[in-house]
Structures are given as structure tokens and as C-alpha cells.
Amino acid sequence: MKAGQYFSKEDVRITQVEKPFPKKDEALIKVSSAGICGTDMMIYLGKHPRAEAPLTMGHEFSGVIEAIEDTSEFSVGDHVVVEPTISCGKCPACKAGQTHVCQNLKLIGIDMDGGFAEFVCVPTHRLRKIPKELSLSTASLAEPLAVAVHTVRRSSLKVGENVAILGAGPIGILIGMVAKLNGAKNVFISDISPYRLEIAKQSGLHTIHAGNKDTVDEILSYTEGELIDVVFEVAGIQSTIDQMVKLIKTQGEIVVVSVFKSKPMIDLASMHFNEISLTTTRCYSNDDFITAIDIMTEGKVDVTAVVSHQFPIEEIKKGFSLMKDSDQSLKILIEP
Structure with missing residues (x-):
């Protein structure tokens, strides 16, 4: 064969x-x-x-x-x-x-x-x-969708909250879809690829070109200065680590999805003074995988x-x- x-x-x-x-x-x-x-x-x-x-x-x-x-x-x-x-x-x-x-x-x-x-x-x-x-x-696509399901379930996302996703690869876009399915109010997503951002836009996400504009300024301009409830880091680079801390509200939650190839620098002092929660996530459980199949079968995304x-x-x-x-x-x- x-x-x-x-x-x-x-x-x-x-x-x-x-x-x-x-x-x-x-x-x-x-x-x-x-x-x-x-x-x-x-x-x-x-x-x-x-x-x-x-x-x-x-x-x-x-x-x-x-x-x-x-x-x-x-x-x-x-x-x-x-x-x-x-x-x-x-x-x-x-x-x-x-x-x-x-x-x-x-x-x-x-x-x-x-x-x-x-x-x-x-x-x-x-x-x-x-x-x-x-x-x-x-x-x-069940496997990558299961990653997105598990990621959103690991978060504390509530209906009506604002979400930012840093990185518009397949997992980032799928996280955006699942976040919307779970009641997120606005889902912002950033990347440097116009091609990927266009696909994200067609999927109903608010896109920011991180190469042309300041991601933090653009999102806060849209929210009129309101910081983000849940930030998902999906790019695995130092710039998105910096952005996630600047974007998150007091007592908000950051979910790190990326597997970093080298140790990033994180502003833990800012996180400390604002009581920011940091959550990590790895692949998916059996239940997440079954849920992903159900979502696809029912055509929810x-x-x-x-x-x-x-x-x-x-x-x-x-x-x-x-x-x-x-x-x-x-x-x-x-x-x-």
C-alpha cells in the first residue's frame, strides 16, 4: 500500500x-x-x-x-x-x-x-x-475540534463575556467558534497572516492584523477601554505573552494553549496585583472528543x-x- x-x-x-x-x-x-x-x-x-x-x-x-x-x-x-x-x-x-x-x-x-x-x-x-x-x-477534524472544546471547557468563560484569541491558526479559529457557541459576546482574534484572518472573519470573529496594528490598542478601542474577560494564547511567541497580560481584566483568566519552544518572560507582577488566573491546557479528554463529534454531526459550527x-x-x-x-x-x- x-x-x-x-x-x-x-x-x-x-x-x-x-x-x-x-x-x-x-x-x-x-x-x-x-x-x-x-x-x-x-x-x-x-x-x-x-x-x-x-x-x-x-x-x-x-x-x-x-x-x-x-x-x-x-x-x-x-x-x-x-x-x-x-x-x-x-x-x-x-x-x-x-x-x-x-x-x-x-x-x-x-x-x-x-x-x-x-x-x-x-x-x-x-x-x-x-x-x-x-x-x-x-x-x-474531530481531533482539532476536540482540542478547542477542551480549551474552552478549561476556561471560566461565561455567557456574554468578551474573548481575545492571540493566533489565528486552525486551533485558534476553532476555539473562537466554540467560544461563540458557548455564549461569548465578542470574540477578537489576531494574527499576522491576512489569509488566515480572512477565514477567521468569514467565521464571524473580529480580526486584528497584528503586523499592521497594535493588537491591544485595537481591541480596547473596539470595547471602549473595557479589558477582556478571557484571553486564549495560541501563537506561542513572546509578543503574544506580553499582549495577553495587557489585555486581561482584573480577576480575568488567561488560558495558554501553545507549547512554547523556549521559556517566555511573563509579567507576573502585573498578574499578581490584578489577581489574574493563569490556566494551561493539553489536548482533550474522551468526553471532549465525543462532544466534538456531536457538534459536527449537529452542524453547530x-x-x-x-x-x-x-x-x-x-x-x-x-x-x-x-x-x-x-x-x-x-x-x-x-x-x-
């Missing part, structure tokens, strides 16, 4: 590999759609600490069950989306029911072969059945708005190359 594999920095190739065979408690999935994520880009750029070449990447994917050993819940022909987290079940976090922050957390597509292939074997307990009326390409391109697997190199340019791409789907 065909697989898109990572071999070294900026070296992703289509290879012919042996089609896998499902073991006990596994299903063979014929992959329909798989998204390129920021984590995939880290691997592609040779910056991920765990990914080992050769690796079939892809942890955001959907498909159809081709063969299965465990038939208690699933059947051949079922449409499924894969929840890619694999927890150990033994660490204190797992024993407390917080498996998404497992001390030994692994992911399909990072620590083992994933969805950039025609077929992949997946443990049946990581499959989530989806209704056939939900398109498989849309369903492949248009998650497809973040999809900029769809390529056959033969063009996976083009997809990764294009993802390096935020002025031309957002979420790219690979379709084996």
Missing part, C-alpha cells in the same frame, strides 16, 4: 509498505481523510523529540473499517474517526481518570504509524463511530471553514511544503 513517510528534516516521501493486518482488539482502517497538524510540521522540520524515522505521520484522521478482530462494538463498513491518544493506565493521572495528561502519553501518528497511508491498524478502544451522514473529510486545501496522498510533499506558508494555507487534508 501507499504511505506518506517522514525520513528526515523536510523529507517526506510516498513509499510502498506492507499492508498491515489487525491483531486481537484492533481494526484495519481504510483511511479517508487525514489532516496535517502543527505537530506534524514539527516532525517534518526535524524538531519533534519523540518521532523516529521512518514514520507514517498523521493523528487527525477518519476512515472505514476494512477488517476487525474484535466485533463486540464495531463492524466492517462502520465509519469511524480515530482518537489518537494512548495512555498507560498506570500513572497517577490515569488512575485519577485524567488519561489525557498521562505521564507516558503516546499518540498514533507520532509514537507509532498513523493516518497518512491507505490503511492503518488502530486499537478498537481508540475508535469512535460516526453517523454516515457526517462526511468523512469533515469527521477528520462550520469546522470545514478552516480547511484550505485537500490533496491526494501522492501530493503529500506539496501539502507539507505549502503548510510552511501561513499566507497560503490553514488546515490541509490528505486523502489516501
Whole structure:
């Protein structure tokens, strides 16, 4: 079968590999759609600490069950989306029911072969059945939407409050959609990419071009000086760390979503004197993932708005190359 594999920095190739065979408690999935994520880009750029070449990447994917050993819940022909987290079940976090922050957390597509292939074997307990009326390409967005659901749930956002999102990548825009769904009054989002800001604008978010205007001044001008209730930091750079502290109201909440590559400087004195709460967030729980599927199935948000391109697997190199340019791409789907 065909697989898109990572071999070294900026070296992703289509290879012919042996089609896998499902073991006990596994299903063979014929992959329909798989998204390129920021984590995939880290691997592609040779910056991920765990990914080992050769690796079939892809942890955001959907498909159809081709063969299965465990038939208690699933059947051949079922449409499924894969929840890619694999927890150990033994660490204190797992024993407390917080498996998404497992001390030994692994992911399909990072620590083992994933969805950039025609077929992949997946443990049946990581499959989530989806209704056939939900398109498989849309369903492949369940994983990033689950991140957004978990992020908003981790916050203290209340109906009628103002939100600022610093960073208009796919996760930032999806957080904006979920925040609006949960009753946010105004949702501001900043970025330096006009392309991404236009998509955010079309999704009903108030956009600020951080390269042309001062983000803090622009937002406070719109709110007539009223500071923001909840700020989501989704860019992972020093400038947005500075902005989040300047934007947040007294006793407001900052939610850091980004995984920083280096230690940022944070004005803790200002946060101290204004009793600012700082919350962090990591991936999603099982319930968040199921909620994401329900949101898509019920059409509560248009998650497809973040999809900029769809390529056959033969063009996976083009997809990764294009993802390096935020002025031309957002979420790219690979379709084996």
C-alpha cells in the first residue's frame, strides 16, 4: 500500500509498505481523510523529540473499517474517526481518570504509524463511530475540534463575556467558534497572516492584523477601554505573552494553549496585583472528543471553514511544503 513517510528534516516521501493486518482488539482502517497538524510540521522540520524515522505521520484522521478482530462494538463498513491518544493506565493521572495528561502519553501518528497511508491498524478502544451522514473529510477534524472544546471547557468563560484569541491558526479559529457557541459576546482574534484572518472573519470573529496594528490598542478601542474577560494564547511567541497580560481584566483568566519552544518572560507582577488566573491546557479528554463529534454531526459550527486545501496522498510533499506558508494555507487534508 501507499504511505506518506517522514525520513528526515523536510523529507517526506510516498513509499510502498506492507499492508498491515489487525491483531486481537484492533481494526484495519481504510483511511479517508487525514489532516496535517502543527505537530506534524514539527516532525517534518526535524524538531519533534519523540518521532523516529521512518514514520507514517498523521493523528487527525477518519476512515472505514476494512477488517476487525474484535466485533463486540464495531463492524466492517462502520465509519469511524480515530482518537489518537494512548495512555498507560498506570500513572497517577490515569488512575485519577485524567488519561489525557498521562505521564507516558503516546499518540498514533507520532509514537507509532498513523493516518497518512491507505490503511492503518488502530486499537478498537481508540475508535469512535460516526453517523454516515457526517462526511468523512469533515469527521477528520474531530481531533482539532476536540482540542478547542477542551480549551474552552478549561476556561471560566461565561455567557456574554468578551474573548481575545492571540493566533489565528486552525486551533485558534476553532476555539473562537466554540467560544461563540458557548455564549461569548465578542470574540477578537489576531494574527499576522491576512489569509488566515480572512477565514477567521468569514467565521464571524473580529480580526486584528497584528503586523499592521497594535493588537491591544485595537481591541480596547473596539470595547471602549473595557479589558477582556478571557484571553486564549495560541501563537506561542513572546509578543503574544506580553499582549495577553495587557489585555486581561482584573480577576480575568488567561488560558495558554501553545507549547512554547523556549521559556517566555511573563509579567507576573502585573498578574499578581490584578489577581489574574493563569490556566494551561493539553489536548482533550474522551468526553471532549465525543462532544466534538456531536457538534459536527449537529452542524453547530462550520469546522470545514478552516480547511484550505485537500490533496491526494501522492501530493503529500506539496501539502507539507505549502503548510510552511501561513499566507497560503490553514488546515490541509490528505486523502489516501
